[in-house]
Amino acid sequence: MEEFSEIYPLEKAPEVAARNLEDYFSDHGDAIIAYSGGVDSTLLAYVAHRTLGNRMVAALADSPSLSRREFDAAVNFTRAHGIPLRIVQTAEMEDPLYRANQADRCYHCKKTLFQELKKLRKELEGSGSEASRPIFYGANLDDLGDHRPGMQAAGEASILSPYLELGINKNTIRALCAYYDLEVADKPAMPCMSSRILYGEEVTLEKLRQVEEAENFLYTLDLRVLRVRHHGFTARIEVLPQDFTKILENRDKINKKLHELGFTYVALDLDGFHSGSLNTVLELP
DSSP states (O other): OOOHHHHSOGGGHHHHHHHHHHHHHHHHOOEEEEEOSSHHHHHHHHHHHHHHGGGEEEEEEEOTTSOHHHHHHHHHHHHHHTOOEEEEEOOGGGOHHHHTTOTTHHHHHHHHHHHHHHHHHHHHHOTTSOOOOOEEOOOOGGGGGSOOTHHHHHHHTTOBOHHHHHTOOHHHHHHHHHHTTOTTTTOOOOOOGGGGBOTTSOOOHHHHHHHHHHHHHHHTTTOOSEEEEEETTEEEEEEOGGGHHHHHHTHHHHHHHHHHTTOSEEEEOTTOOOTTGGGGGGGOO
């Protein structure tokens, strides 16, 4: 599939893409958006509401793998823009296949999510009506080149992906956020807390707490693009190379805090921040 910038002239891409996305939702008439507060789903929720008004709803999945910082930001965005919000409690932590944290963890997470969104759809439409309101999620062209088992769950559940249908990639999504003057235009990607835990190591509430509190602490040091990867007794910190100095300047405070959280060893990854770095082990022979 061609890159969006190759389909439309670059200088016209944001307004053309905006019109196409708005027309896309107009054609569907109603919408449930699988909303996480990330850049991709936030844009979907905003454009769906801009187009459909209260005929759409943003469904925020809440679980222990969603940090309270991200939960609050997601809720605050919908309040600021008047977007209808429903908070859906998901129970992926009750699924042993999810907790086992194999390479297909995201499949089991998304499968649980889409099951709950279908329950929400029935609730919104009434027990006596056909379940016809479409459900949308934010997969984009760039996701096709990464390890995304959640996309299989979306296909099995007949969940629609506007960005894939319209040929929109991550850069265009951010350009659209800037076009609409949305505050998330430059927001760093922030996948769930479980993505910080080494594949094959069980996902537990304690590990999720350790990761969340460690990252919250690093945020207080004015770091924004970061991950704390959980490797058992070791916390591996990923930040941008230009932030290495800030980590070293605060070494004692960081060590003290992360030791208090239960990590025996604290490491700085000299490769720097890399989204999805734990997927590297999946590529090993």
